[in-house]
Structures are given as C-alpha cells and as structure tokens.
Amino acid sequence: MTTPAQASFDDLGTPLSDLTYCVVDLETTGGAETDRITEIGAVKVRGGEVVGEFQTLVNPRTHIPPLIAVLTGITSSMVAAAPTLREVLPAFLAFAHGTVVVAHNAPFDTGFLRRACEGLGYPYPRWPVLDTAALARVILLRDEVPNCKLGTLARHFRTTVTPNHRALTDAQATVDVLHGLMERVGNLGVHTLEDLQEFSRQVSPQRRSRRTWAAGLPETAGVYLFVAEQPATADGEAQRHVLYVGKSKNLRARVRTYFTASEKRRRMDEMVRVATGVETIVCDTQLQADVLELRLIAAHAPRYNRRSKFPDRQTWVKITTDVFPRLSIVGAVKEDGATYFGPFARRQAAEDVVLAVYDGFPLRQCTTRLSPTRPTNACALAAMGRCCAPCDGSVGREEYAVLVEQVRAALCTDARPAVSAVSARLTRLVGEHRYEEAETIRRRLDTLGRTARRFHRVSSLAACPEIVAARREGAGWDIHVIRHGRLASSGVAGAYDVPQAVARSTVATAETVRPAPAPLPAAGIEETERIADWLEQPGVRIMHIEGEWAWPLHAVLDHETLVQHALGGQAAPQPALAG
Template identity: 70%
Template sequence: MEAAGHKVRPNTLQDSFDDLGVPLAETTFCVVDLETTGGAETDAITEFGAVKVCGGEVLGEFQTLVNPHTHIPPLVAVLTGITNQMVAAAPPIDQVLPAFLEFAQGTVLVAHNARFDVGFLRRNCAALGYPWPKFGVLDTVALARTILLADEVPDCRLSTLARYFHTAVTPDHRALHDARATVDVLHALIERVGNLGVGTYEELREFTRKVSPQRRSKRSWAKDLPEEPGVYFFVADDQLSGDPADRQILYVGKSGNLRKRVRSYFTASEKRPRIEEMIRVATGVEAHPCQTPLHAEVTELRMIAAHAPRYNRRSKFPERQHWIKITAEAFPRLSRVTQVRDDGTTYFGPFGRRQQTDDVIDALYDAFPIRQCTTKLSRTRPSPSCALAGMHRCVAPCDGSVSFEGYGDLVEQVRTTLTRDVRPACRALRARLRRLVAEQRYEEAELLRRRLSALLDAARRFHRVTSLAGCAQIVAARWEARPGSSDEWHLHVIRHGRLAAAGVARPGDVPQAVARMLVATAETVPEPTGPRSAATVEETLRIADWLEQPGVRLIDIDGDWAWPLYGVLSHEALVGELLGGSPEADQGEKDGTGERPAWD
C-alpha cells in the first residue's frame, strides 16, 4: 500500500516556460480602448481604438468611429470631441464588431479599467449573437495598483500614469490615442516586475491578484512533481536540529495530478487564510504517487490520522466513536457506548459526534415507548413506575403494565428499525407529525423531522459500512478514461471494508492477471468485531462511493454485499411513509421481498 516517496526541497532554479506558461516576450497583446455615449450599461460605443503588440513591437492598429444610432450627450461630446455629425456616416456596431474580433483573435486583451471596455464588448457580442472568444484579459489599473507605491503616483488614472512614465502619446479621450498611451504604460509596468521573477502572462495575472512574492517564489517546488495521482505533504524543517528527518508535516492533501495541484497553492486561486500561513511556514513539499485516485484518497486519510497535521481540518478526536447498543437484560434499553464487543447484542452506528447519537436515540424514543431509565429491572418483582409512564412515553415494564413478551415485541421493533427496516419508526411517528402540523406546532414538528432524518442518515451509513465489513474480500475493477493518455483499468482489493491493495492494468496487460497479483500481495486484514469495519468509517465510505459508481465490475467476492430492502429510504419514500405509505412499499410487504444488492 505504501508508494515510493518523491521529495522536493527548496531551490532557486527558474521553472521552465512549459511549466509556467506563455513568456511575456512571446505573448501578443491587443490593447483596446472604447469611447461610448456614457458609462451606463445601456449606452452605446462611439469609437474603437486598438493596438496589437508583441515583444515590444507594434503588429497593427485598429481604429474606427461607430454610429451608435442614439444621441451623444453634449458633456460627452465635449470630453471626447466626438459629435453626432462625426458618427452619422460611420458604420454601425454590427459591422465593426466582427472586424475587431478578427483583429484581436488569439491575443490577450489589455485595457485601462478592463471591466468597462470588456463589459461593453461582451454585451454587444451577446446582443448580436456572437460567441464571446476566450480572451485572456489584463487590466493595467489593477497592475498599476499592485506594482506602484502610493508615494509614486497619487492615483492610477491613465493620464497620471502617462505623465509618470513619459509615454510617447498623451491620452485625450480618443480611442486610438488612449490605446497607444496604454501600450507604453503596459510596457513600463512589465519592466517594473521583471526583477521580481515575473516572466509569463500567467504570472503577471497572478501578480495583479496580489499573490505575495514569497509565496510565488515557492512555485518551483512543484516543478519536478509527477502528473499522477497521489498524496503530497507540506513540511517544515526543524531549525534547531537541521536534520531533514526531523521535519514536521504541516498539511496533507491528495490529487489526481500532483504537479498541477501543488502549483495551485502558489496562485491567487488559493484564498484560504490558514493555507497562506501554512505556505509561509513550509520549507518544502514531499509527494507520494499512488496507483489510483481511490488509493490516494485512502492514503490521505491514513496519513492525516497518523500525523495529525495542524493545518488539516479534521475531527478533534477522530478515534472516538459512539454506538447505540440494545442491552442484554430482562427488559432491554438503549445505551450509548464507545466500544463494540462480541457479546451477541445489537449495535448501531458509528457516530462521530455525541449530538448525532442523541438525535437518533431521541427519534427512537419518539417512535417507540421503550424504557429510558437505567435501573436494573426484575422480571418477577415489580417496582414503582416513573413520570414517563404517566406521560405515556414508556410502557412501564417496571410495574407490570406490559408483559415480558409484549415488551420483547416492542424491543424487536426497535431492533428491526436499526438493522433491517426503518419503516416502523416512520409509521410510528406519522400520526404525531400530522397532529403537530395540524396544531401549527411547527417548531416541534421540525425537531421531530430532524431526528427522523438523523436516523435515516445513520441507517444509510450503517448499512453501507456493515455490508462491506461483512465481506472477507471484494476484487473490483473500473475502466477509466484518461484525457491525453491511454485508458486503463483501476483495480482494488477490499477486505472487511479496508483497501488492501490497488493497481492499474494498462493497454496490453491482462486485468485478471493483475487482479490475481494484487490478491496475492494484498494486506492481510483480520476480521473485525461485530458490525465494525476493519478501517475507519471515512475510508470505508470512500470505498463504498467508488464501488457504487456506474461501470464498476466485480471480479471476485467472498461474502454478501447487500443492504436490507427497507434499511434505507429515499426522500421520496420517506415522504410517502409520512403521508400514508406508498403503493411500492405496500406491494413489497405483500411480496415478502427481503434484500436487494447494494449496487442496485
């Protein structure tokens, strides 16, 4: 199960251009500026101006007036110098826009306040039925705000930046002039970030999103990682010992593509504050490739449990689990326990939080009037009843109000609800829920519904886990399509709900032969006690998720992977039970159908 480790320690080498993206010197920018009849979304474009540049060289220019078919306000005419008479003979937008899209094809759009200009372009494309090309977009306003200090320029207006950088053209609210000035501003800003290690368009975009230089400088950690599924660790060296073996694991994650996932931590897409702090503390990354994505998921869970990394969100005490037990005594009751023993009693669970356990127990108490006291009762010697008997919340076996056999039948209904059929609990609560709704006691009705939902969720989890825990071995495979690579079979050996082996059968391999090899070398897993799985609940549920996917084929199975037919109810079936039962449920009772395969 353990894969060979792949360690990446800090280095000062520059990543290759293939890893980082398109070099700025090879990126073609289309710097665009629009003049409009005003700033509102309903206004129209009056002039296009664009300059196409690459590597500091001007490749072409685009300029035209546009007939907006509407009146240009006097204030706008004074500001831009564009009058109604000037645009009267100009082409309309439906003729200009296709020409501009052709001019800008394959470029990165650049604008000063790109939201304004690109917004107008997108809205006109939508109005005319043109699909919006997948342009990269760069905003020189955002870039200037990130690069320039407050004491360098008072603001980031185009006129201010043009004066500061001494552009060859002075912006004057005419589209082509402003676009030419923006070209000079763009080149000046790119020069300012060259010494900060920004060499590609992708890095320049990240720079505008205020990714710190310290965080961005660590992107080289991902350079040598494989593009395979696996688990990665962010680590911090012990500064006192200086021994790499004394490193601390800060964070554990998994991915289907290790290199791509680790690189994302050094971009603006990672916004979690605690991860920002973790990256500042980390001194390197270690990666462990895995055979399949499921193998990676399981390894991640095991590594988090083993190392308890402080930056992983996890249960405070994942090893503490609660179970509901039907006690073995003359008049059984429900008991909350933390251990499962091979004592022949009925256990239901597990639950990660005490509140979940309490909700399920309360749902059972709402549905069945079994005793809630912890007093040890005698079968032959009566004792005084408690207040719950007077409230009709308990059948009071203590004072002989119910016979030994009658109480046994009631306990058997509870046992059936927990292990085979949840419908008795739904039917027992049906009348009470209707009465609460009729009396407009909606808060109590919601509490009842929440407890019942907790019971149904727990039943689904219980049957998914116990059905796998009861199988000594399952060997399953699934055909996985891999974009850009050859397709392959993913094979897994599961023993008592624990992943014991994982492998891949690539084109040319015989899947059955790979499966036999995995079975021969798989981890030996002892049979667990009671309904418990041999792994954590989280691991078994991840395995169940994979097994229940379409396309999974069972190669071999030792045991019965099945759920009780009514051990789990869908939302629609639950509504049917609460509203009076469904025809399908009634027919199931008449037919006497018992179990269904878990994969149905």
C-alpha cells in the first residue's frame, strides 16, 4: 500500500504548542463520603507562558478534620468567610473555558468538578484532559523516580515552586512537571494532543507508528481488511491472510482509530501487531458496505472477527413429511417438501419453540416411524393428555393431519391459536402462584413471537423476485436492487441525476439471482436481515416490485400481545384435539 510522502494536517492532529492548558488542583476536606472542596487553584498556560491564575478558598459548609488542617494548612476558621462552591464554580468554568484541563491524578480533580456541576445544575464541560501522573508512569523509568507523586516529580524536574498541599502552589508545580514531561516525549515523535493522550494510555509505539496506514485511505463508505502477508518460500508463493474485516461510513477515520487509545479491545491490539497492511474496498452506499462485509467474513472466516464468523450456522424447526408428521430440529433447509420455521441462532431457542408447540398442541413427540395400519402401544404422554396417540390408533391419519395443519398455521400464518391453547394453563399457574412455571411458558411464547418476526422478514424478501428501492441521502438517492433477498446491485443518483434513469441502469447491471429452497433467501440470513433493516427505514421509496412483499396479519405477536392473549383470553379458535 502506498502512502503520501507527507501527512496532512488532519493526520497531525492538534499541535501541543497551539493549545491553552488549565492546570488545576483542588484541596478537600478529605472525608470518604462527605468530601467537599475547600480550595481551587489553577494556572492557565499557553506556549510555555503563564497567561492567568485562579485561586480561591471555598466554604465547604462542614468541619475540616484536624489531620487535613495540619496537612494543608486550611482550617475551618479560614474558610468560614470564603464564598461557597455555588458562587465559585461559575467563575472557574469561565476561566477554564476552551482549554485542555491538566491535573496530577486527574480523575480525582475532574471527578469533583463533575459532581459539582451536576449538583449545581451546570452542564459539565467536555474538556480534553491530561493526567501528569499517568504520563509520568509511562515516560519516566523506575530508576529515575521511585514513584510518581507530585513532590517526587517536582524534585526530579526542579520546579520553581515546591508543592505544599495548597491548590495554587501545587498547580504551579504541576505546570513545570507538565513542561518537563512534554520535553521528554518530544523526541519520541509526540507533537499533538492526540499523541500525548495516546501516550498516557500506554498505546504501544509499534501500534502508534502504524497510523500512517490510514493516511492515504478514502473518506467514503466501504470495507477495510487488515491483512498479514508472509514472504514467499523457496517452494511456494507468498501467502496472504485476512485477519479482520470491518466496514465504515468513513474508511480513513475508522481505520485510524485502531492505532489510538480509543481502541481498547485486546484482540484488536494483537491483530494490529500481526498485520502487515490495510486494504480497502470503496462502496457506493452504506448498505453495500454492510453486505460486502458479511460476504467477505463468510469467504475468509477471519480469526479476529467474533461476530458473523460462521454466518451459515443456523438451526431450523422442521415439520417432517412422515405419515404422522412430527417436529424435528435440523441444521439446514432441504428441498424435501417439508415445512421449515426459523432460523435460530441457538439450538436452545429452537427447543423453546418446539416446547411452546407441545404446550399447546398434542402433537406426537416420539421419533419412531409410525404406520397407519400397524398400531403400537402408546407412551406415557398419551396418558397425560400431552399426545393424541396416533401410534395406537386413537386418531386416524386424516384427523392427525388437521392437527398438523394447525401447527403449521401457528408457526407460519397465525400465532394466536398457539397462545390460546395454553391460555387456560397459564392462567391456572398464575392463580396458583406457580410463577416460575408460568414464566417458562411465557418465555417460550416470546421466543416463538421473536422467531416468527425474523422468519417473515427473511421469507417475505426471499419470495420477491425483484425489489428496486431508493432512499434519499443528502442531495442524492441511494438505489438498491434486491432479488430473492439478495443485494444484486447498488447505485447512487446525484443531485443532478434523474433517479429513474439511474435505477434502470442499476437494474440492467444487477446480478442474476436464482431462488433458494423456501423459506431460504438467495443470500445469507444476516445479509437479508440487513436489507430488511434498510427497507424498513423511514423515507425508503419502492420504485418497482415483482412479487408480494407481505406478512400474514397475525403471524407475529409482540410480547405484550402474547401476554394479553394468553392471560386475557381472546376469541381465536382452539386447535383440534387440544389437551
């Protein structure tokens, strides 16, 4: 990958010499729960020169412990006539406005300031913050200083004042410590605020040095790939491994974050160390980038991608095609004439749906192949009323087929009968205060409702041979062609383009897509769901559709509706042979 000879100003960040720093120190009463501010001291510095100072005692409206009074020299009588924090805080916020706040052990001081703003109704300023203690821990070696206390660092850098636990004096000493630390890191290539913040958070030099990889990347939507290339051996060719695939609206900005302290994932730190470069693919639209990311992850199975690493690993509930059909949990959809419901990301969810069906319908649960002409002995479930016992001839083939059709309808068309079938049992459990058992049934119904929504989102798009849709983005339009649930083509109509003309050319160059076995889409499940997310956004216009993009009216019930139907009772018909 080629990089420009000189980085742009965006890459350089904010030069340290151009910033104004407000070095602050607080003194407090020292109580664990009632700790309050007794003094604020601050020094405003720019270009190495002091441009202002701020110092005031603060009346904490509480007693100052003797130990704190000895340590700081601030007594209760000294602060009795001092202004309160409500009077002091606005002046300090004005003094520190537009600066970079610096403090020694900054979380202590900024934590007090944040709580003060919240307590007095002031918005807390989003100052950039530097912590001289954190910087010293990274910059200085143990044989230079035994610890990073302010007094120790003041002696090491020979500050002009000696810290004495008074706010202004300690802030003045911290100014000299800050300048001393900046001198040390200047030789390490740290020249901007962003560099210094990263340095204080212990971003490794190796990782930080690779930020030049982002310098030449486009600031557009697309997909990025971290790759590791191994040199060619004597008996083979060079090998290229894709380590990680991601997407972004701004490739350059997103890739740059991997080399800064904003990226905190350990595996990403390891990935950056292993990688030898970054490759990018520019996309016309954000949806195209989303889809391409999923396809590349499926193709390369990158070791550092946790989500979507195995996009084809799905579970389905199948109504078999036996003489007496049953429910089966399977890992793939086949063209065998059976009915499939799903998909499920976890097998436990599929089992919950199967149990939800068994809760409401006396469908057989055994896996034995049954014959309509040779009855066998019934199992215990028949005696309990949980199975209609086709095995012993209690019901015939036609009568059992009616039950199977009701199960099929409950899964694929109308979920209300499944809820109605367990409403009496659920009401009884609640009345008997058997809440754990009732919650189990409710969870199963909830899983059924959530899966039905996913099933219809996917299968309805899979059934449409073609959808051409557009959505306004800025001054133009993003246009997509979807065929059988797969993104076949993308285009962008600019501010001066005719969207219909762009749509026609996008359709003409779209990929030819063959349908998959129903209810599968012609793409991965996640890809079709991303497409559904985009189509369901406000402002999407359907320009052309072939087929019907629709769901059955009562196929999906949300959680509240499920509970209402189950406990409130409703007029949906009860299934035949319900036990």
